[in-house]
Amino acid sequence: MKRIAVFTSGGDAPGMNACIRAAVRGAIYHGLEVYGIRRGYNGMITGDIFPMNSQSVSNIVQRGGTMLKSARSKEFMTPEGRKKAYENLMNAGIEGLVAIGGNGTFTGAEVFYNEYEIPTVGCPGTIDNDLYGTDYTIGFDTAVNTSLEAIDKIRDTADSHDRVFFIEVMGRDSGYIAIQSGIGGGAEIVMVPETHTPLKKVVSTLKDGWSRSKSSSIVVVAEGDEEGHAVDIAEKIKNQVADKLDIRVTTLGHIQRGGTPTAYDRILASRLGLGAVEGLIKGYKNVMAGVVNNEMVYTPFIDTIKKPKPIHDDLLRMVHILSM
Template sequence: MKRIAVFTSGGDAPGMNACIRAVVRGAVYHGIEVYGIRRGYSGMIAGDIFQMSSHSVSNIVQRGGTILKSARSKEFMTPEGRRKAYDKLQEHGIDGLIAIGGNGTFTGAMTFHNEYGIPTVGAPGTIDNDLYGTDYTIGFDTAVNTALDAIDRIRDTASSHDRVFFIEVMGRDSGYIAIQSGIGGGAELVMVPEVLTPISEVVETLRQGWLRSKASSIVVVAEGEEEGSAAEIADKIKSQIEEDIDMRVTTLGHTQRGGSPSAYDRILASRLGLGALEGLLAGQKNVMAGIINNELVYTPFEDTIRLPKPINEDLLRMVKILSI
């Protein structure tokens, strides 16, 4: 393998730049030509491919987002789009790919390899931490700390005005951000997609707090919660209580994606970027580089995409105990 390319795809995550940097400098160290592809699969189809050097990734380890940009490509989902992408890679003599992203990114890479044989190794870049095959994904730690900072600030105003706040965090299919930021922020309740929490249980938990003279409460809601959004849950609870309680809703949204990556995310992304590159050079293909029990491992894309990453129910039990 003489020439590889790296790209980011799907939602951006803090630490992606640190991962790109590790891939590029690792390639330079091993004497491999390295190219960047802008805007993920869309840029691959358009031929937006350029050679990178060690200097290309100077002063980016601390930056959020991704210098290679990211996009979701509907065209790549078609055989015609993948053919165009393959032709552009052939024009540039690309022998292998490093894909930084999540489920959709790896699904595309697996299909691409099955059709054209381009070996790809992935690095898990998603704030949701929902990929099987790694304890933590790039961007998760930063997103939790961003959410936690907001929860701390909201707690101050909740206490000042005796309010109940419903705080919605990201997590369409995964409650990892909600649980960890909820525990760290001292939430009275955390609602996640993996475990059904009936509205009646939320009402009972809040009432028990009021009986213990709790003046304010925080409920952290993952966006994929089955009972609905934080606003919908607040409305449902209002309709079931007689007490005159001031309730407010805050949706943190895309603030969780931005910002400078934490120290943990910078180190994790660097390990995974270099691990993905060296795995590719060693003959790995159709796998994701991950860290499990502090060891580098490679998990087939098929397993990463298909197998669920269960939530730790001990953490949910901890929320209930610590909210007393």
């Protein structure tokens, strides 16, 4: 292998730039040439492929977003799109790919390999931490800290006004952000897709708190909770507690995707970017580089996509114990 390319795809996540940097410098360190592709699979199709060197990635380790930009590509889902992508990669002499993204990205790489045999090693870049094969994904720690800062701010107001706040955080299929920012933020209740929290239970917990003269409460809701969005849940229970509790709702939204990455994310991203390049060199293909129990592991895309990643029991039971 002489020349590889790096790209980011799917939703952006803080730390992607640190990962790009590590992949680029890791490749150069190991004697490879390295190219960048802009806007993920889109850029493969349009031929937005360019050579990178050590200085291309100077001074980006601390930046949110992705310098290679990201996009979702409908055309890559068609055989014609993939053919164009293949031809552009051939023209540029690319023999291997480092793909930074999530499930959709890896599915695309898998399909692409089956047709054209260009090997890809993936790096898990998504704030949701919903990928099997790595303890944490790039961007997750930053997103949790961003949510936590928001919860800290909202608690100032909740306490000052004796209010109950429902705060919705990201996580369509996964409660990781909710559970961690909920525990960290001292939330009374955390509602996640992984477990069912009946509304009856929410109401009784809030009333209990009120009867123990807990004047304010925080409920953190993952956007994918089976009871619906935070605003819907608040609406449903409002009547049952309205005589006593003043309820407000806030949806944190896109701020969770951005921002300077935390130390954890920068280091994880650096390890994974380097790990992906070294994986390619060792001959891995269609696997995701991950860090499990502090060691680099490579997991087939098919497993990262299909296998569930449960939340540790310790965390689920802590919410209940600590919110007394």
